[in-house]
Amino acid sequence: MCGIVGYAGTAPANGTSTAAGHQALDVLMEGLRRLEYRGYDSAGVAVVANGEIAMRKKAGKLANLTAELAASPLPDSMTGIGHTRWATHGGPTDKNAHPHVVDDGRLAVIHNGIIENYAPLKAELVYQGHTFISDTDTEVAAVLLGEIYRSLPADESADGARLTRAMQLASQRLEGAFTLLAAHAAHPGTVVASRRNSPLVVGLGDGENFLGSDVSGFIDYTRRAVELGQDQVVTITAATVAITDFRGEPAEGREYLVDWDAAAAEKDGFPSFMEKEIHDQPEAVAQTLLGRSDIDGKLTLDEMRIDADVLKTVNKIIVLACGTSAYAGQVAKYAIEHWCRIPTEVELSHEFRYRDPIVDDKTLIVSLSQSGETMDTLMAVRYAREQGAKTVAICNTNGSTIPRESDAVLYTHAGPEIAVASTKAFLAQITAAYLLGLYLAQLRGNLFQGQIKDVLADLAKVPAKIAQVLENDQQIKDLARSMADTSSVLFLGRHVGFPVAMEGALKLKELAYIHAEGFAAGELKHGPIALIEEGQPVIVVVPSPRGRDSLHSKVVSNIQEVRARGAKTIVIAEEGDESVRAHAEHVFYIPETTTLLAPLLATVPLQIFACELAMAKGYDVDQPRNLAKSVTVE
Ligand code: F6R
DSSP, X not given: OOEEEEEEEOOBSSSSSBTTSOOHHHHHHHHHHHHGGGOOSEEEEEEEETTEEEEEEEESSHXXXXXXXXXXXXXXXXXXXXXXEOOSSSOSSTTTSSXXXXXXXXXXXXXXXXXXXXXXXXXXXXXXXXXXXXXXXXXXXXXXXXXXXXXXXXXXXXXXXXXXXXXXXXXXXXXXXXEEEEEETTOTTOEEEEEESSOOEEEEOSSEEEXXXXXXXXXXXXXXXXXXXXXXXXXXXXXXXXXXXXXXXXXXXXXXXXXXXXXXXXXXXXXXXXXXXXXXXXXXXXXXXXXXXXXXXXXOOSEEOSOHHHHHTOOEEEEEEOHHHHHHHHHHHHXXXXXXXXXXXXXXXXXXXXXXXXXXXXXXXXXXXXXXXXXXXXXXXXXXHHTTOEEEEEESSTTOHHHHTSSEEEEXXXXXXXXXXXXXXXXHHHHHHHHXXXXXXXXXXXXXXXXXXXXXXXXXXHHHHHHHXXXXXXXXXXXXXXXXXXOEEEEEEOTTHHHHHHHHHHHHHHXXXXXEEEEEGGGGGGTXXXXXXXXXXXXXXXXXXXXXXXXXXXXXXXXXHXXXXXXXXXXXXXXXXXXXXXXXXXXXXXXXXXXXXXHHHHXXXXXXXXXXXXXXXXXXXXXXXXXXSSOOOO
């Protein structure tokens, strides 16, 4: 939710570029371009130039701001802040776009998150005589910051100690989730930022420093990053990065090197990030498997701060996640219970906290989050920790908040996922969750080492099989294009095929704005079959006939049931499964694998189907309407 970028470079030597080679505006716009997936309701930038704040902002996608800047250019500058918005308080209008400029036009502020106590603060500020232009909670924070700034003694120091102090004091008064960035006309080389429950990363350059909601905000310029802790304020200039807590006590961040570069975040010749990321999947699974086991199949995790003895006493696992990540969790449940014999629940993070869940020190919480910043999941993990549970994060974003606040971490190495709807992270999450299941089974002695080795060997073959599905994508693409006028699609699956069906339906809703539902095939006769009428498309994920026979034949019966009532049946089945042909209008074959690994293959045609159908309808598959990549508000 909302992308934030900040820049402090070295003073221009010749009036056209900074000594570090960058104009603030170029850095900000490049950062916003990369962060636009976080929100695209409006965008804005402010730079400090000639002792003033110069600002442009525009409702709509970044392209609107680019046009505005072309029509009305900003002056050269070495310092600035930029924002791309996902609206929470106040509609997506020019007026509500960030930055918000206060203090007689001298202070510019941008914000990500929700300030929960904005109403009483606003009342207090209105009472003091302040007026407000926008409907946002951000403007309240900006006015408060300006008010505190003015109350402090004047400060001529270049590093803007007065602005830093004002930010510390203002942050103490704010409740909720916020990343705030501020630039002031009186401090031309300084950007000050603050964070609570909302992401912020520092980028370390040579004669320049950066701030970003995540590293993609500055990846074109540096791969050296510093992750900030909770409730910290950071002040950057071209030469310095100073971190404190909200009281002003010096604090430290953790420096790390980003293990991907700008090229990895580009489209690699694909027309969209979505298509690129679907094609990244063999690599995403392969990278997630890499280096996790030795020659005997013995597994290790990235960061394990839980004693083996504690893990041996775990008597319940709760998987916490939202959306696509929750479907990955539902797939993983089948494997974890099968391999570890530990009761495993999968719960939507936002439901978990509010139902008084039974959690204690024998509960293992496994959170799944691509971004590592999903507020619902973060809050659920925090709640579980408070109840004494141990927490393992499966996450795709190094240095993000959820892994930082967890007892153990297993990173998915899918690389940056830019398209708003998740694809490669889903497959990488299933892979990582399987590794965790095998790790627990190894530790607790539920499986023999040889059995673990066999599963790992099957997993190792998956990337090549995904590549095979991708190579044979024309048939599914043609079908998708022929269905551009469809208004509703149902998806059916059983066992691990059930969450795959739900994920297929979610992709179609998100990308093509088509009504779609995923059902457990066995549930059909308990109600949903009433939806079937002549021509209703039904996509069925069929398990391998080589697995438990009853499962396969039951699903084939389900296909027959809907077909008998007029459904148009589209089937995803295993290569060689001829039994489905008689009951399906279209059959798409995926390579053979074990039942538990089949979701890593069966999901891929469903992603291609949704993506292609959305493109046939002329939609932007990278930035579907109303969505944002990283949901950092509850
Ligand atoms: C759907 C999608 C979302 C996310 C969900 C959780 O395509 O991307 O449903 O899966 O918002 O996000 P993370 O995994 O970042 O916690």
